[in-house]
Amino acid sequence: MALYSIDPSTGETLKVFMEWDAKKIQEQVKKSSHAFDRWKNLQCSDRGKILRNASRILKKNKQAYARLITTEMGKPVIQAQTEIDKCIWVCEYYAEHGEKLLENEYIHTGENTSYIRCSPLGIVLAVMPWNFPFWQVFRCAAPILMAGNGFLLKHASNVPQCARAIEEVFRNAGAPSHTFQTLLIGSKSVRRVLADNRVAAVTVTGSDTTGRCIAGLAGTYLKKVVLELGGSDPFIVLDDADIEYTAKQAVKARMINTGQSCIAAKRFIIHQKIFQEFTDCFTEKVTELSIGDPHQRSTDIGPLARKDLLRKIDAQVKASVRKGACVLVGGKPVQNTPGYYYLPTVLSNIRSGMPLYSEETFGPVAALMKVRDEKEAIRRANDTAYGLGSSIWTRDVEKGKQFIKEIQAGCVFVNEIVHSDPRLPFGGIKHSGFGRELSWYGIKEFVNIQTIYMKKHW
Ligand code: NAP
Numbered sequence: 001m002a003l004y005s006i007d008p009s010t011g012e013t014l015k016v017f018m019e020w021d022a023k024k025i026q027e028q029v030k031k032s033s034h035a036f037d038r039w040k041n042l043q044c045s046d047r048g049k050i051l052r053n054a055s056r057i058l059k060k061n062k063q064a065y066a067r068l069i070t071t072e073m074g075k076p077v078i079q080a081q082t083e084i085d086k087c088i089w090v091c092e093y094y095a096e097h098g099e100k101l102l103e104n105e106y107i108h109t110g111e112n113t114s115y116i117r118c119s120p121l122g123i124v125l126a127v128m129p130w131n132f133p134f135w136q137v138f139r140c141a142a143p144i145l146m147a148g149n150g151f152l153l154k155h156a157s158n159v160p161q162c163a164r165a166i167e168e169v170f171r172n173a174g175a176p177s178h179t180f181q182t183l184l185i186g187s188k189s190v191r192r193v194l195a196d197n198r199v200a201a202v203t204v205t206g207s208d209t210t211g212r213c214i215a216g217l218a219g220t221y222l223k224k225v226v227l228e229l230g231g232s233d234p235f236i237v238l239d240d241a242d243i244e245y246t247a248k249q250a251v252k253a254r255m256i257n258t259g260q261s262c263i264a265a266k267r268f269i270i271h272q273k274i275f276q277e278f279t280d281c282f283t284e285k286v287t288e289l290s291i292g293d294p295h296q297r298s299t300d301i302g303p304l305a306r307k308d309l310l311r312k313i314d315a316q317v318k319a320s321v322r323k324g325a326c327v328l329v330g331g332k333p334v335q336n337t338p339g340y341y342y343l344p345t346v347l348s349n350i351r352s353g354m355p356l357y358s359e360e361t362f363g364p365v366a367a368l369m370k371v372r373d374e375k376e377a378i379r380r381a382n383d384t385a386y387g388l389g390s391s392i393w394t395r396d397v398e399k400g401k402q403f404i405k406e407i408q409a410g411c412v413f414v415n416e417i418v419h420s421d422p423r424l425p426f427g428g429i430k431h432s433g434f435g436r437e438l439s440w441y442g443i444k445e446f447v448n449i450q451t452i453y454m455k456k457h458w
């Protein structure tokens with residue numbers, strides 16, 4: 001089997017990599033295990049220096065890495081540059097704060113000395129998606145490495161060039177060889193890696209289907225697992241929201257990365273009093289988006305990352321239309337192009353039972369629904385299997401606070417687009433997964449929280 005790097009804006013195959021066989025996987029895990037023995041014994045401050053070097057390398061080569069992302073998965077290049085900026089930030093954040101976050105915590109237990117020590121857990125396998133091919137990896141690699149663990153990357157099969165480039169960043173930053181190791185493998189080989197006793201844990205960012213499968217393997221082999229899975233974030237617009245501002249933010253929230261983000265706003269829940277006004281304003285802004293070559297700086301919407309994703313979003317829209325959804329704009333793939341382009345799309349009249357209501361949608365498709373009042377808004381927002389992000393748009397701070405209490409999601413943003421930030425924990429509930437990344441919660445996911453108790457006298 002092979003891994004294909006394909007330019008989604010043209011459909012052209014750029015490179016083909018042969019998948020590693022069982023023997024090669026074994027050899028690499030063995031090398032990673034030796035590297036881990038060295039890495040875990042470095043001072044935290046030395047690991048921090050290597051993270052700082054990684055951030056410098058990213059800064060120096062930002063344009064080239066951004067171009068690689070754009071070429072391999074179609075992200076508009078300006079957004080790809082922003083992605084690299086975030087990777088720089090997360091490396092700097094853990095380089096600066098990691099040592100403090102991992103410090104021993106002394107607990108008063110009388111005359112004796114007791115404390116909690118965070119020691120490395122071992123080698124962590126990261127199964128990653130293609131949608132933020134650099135950010136997703138750096139987001140978990142920076143804290144995992146800072147804590148003294150080894151890192152094995154099984155990246156999505158369609159971004160092998162990004163996977164190799166990231167490995168090179170860490171190697172050039174001075175991490176001992178194989179401390180960060182990319183495995184050129186498909187999803188079927190994940191079981192083999194997890195079954196290896198030298199691998200201690202697994203972190204997964206991907207769909208809920210993948211999460212179920214890998215959580216099952218983690219159960220079989222008794223390995224710690226963190227799951228960062230899909231989402232169907234509600235974007236709730238109350239009747240006192242600033243329509244113009246909120247509609248502008250709504251377009252950004254839905255269309256970022258051509259709609260292929262776990263925390264993109266997917267279901268727009270709009271108070272009936274302002275439904276028409278908001279819908280008109282939002283739809284007009286969607287029609288102004290420029291779709292085309294993702295390498296052009298003026299492009300807002302690029303191709304979807306793979307052909308099957310284009311087919312899937314089209315099928316979800318068609319099935320919803322058959323059940324009564326109304327297309328206000330778009331609603332189909334761009335014709336006469338070899339690239340995987342889907343028109344920026346707005347649909348209204350979304351109801352329970354439609355794919356756009358209940359499934360995660362990965363593409364530039366906004367699903368609008370009208371609600372009578374705030375009570376119905378909360379009910380609709382929570383009427384999903386997912387629980388990743390959510391946002392509420394209102395001038396009334398007290399109403400915002402009420403929603404914070406009611407919404408079932410890993411985060412609630414009031415008058416701001418859902419986004420991740422190294423200083424704040426990130427993750428979901430329900431079918432969006434469990435465990436957290438980023439902040440001190442993220443760095444504590446893959447450590448042995450060791451209790452130390454030392455008696456002073458016999
Ligand atoms: P995906 O199909 O679940 O793939 C993610 C990774 O899992 C890939 O490396 C894939 O490898 C691997 N994989 C797939 N099936 C597997 C299996 N049965 N056993 C072991 N590994 C398996 O997801 P995607 O299409 O790449 O990414 C989109 C999904 O990720 C969306 O659901 C999105 O919401 C979610 N996501 C979540 C977050 C978050 O933080 N919560 C962030 C970004 C994306 P192959 O490529 O080789 O199949």
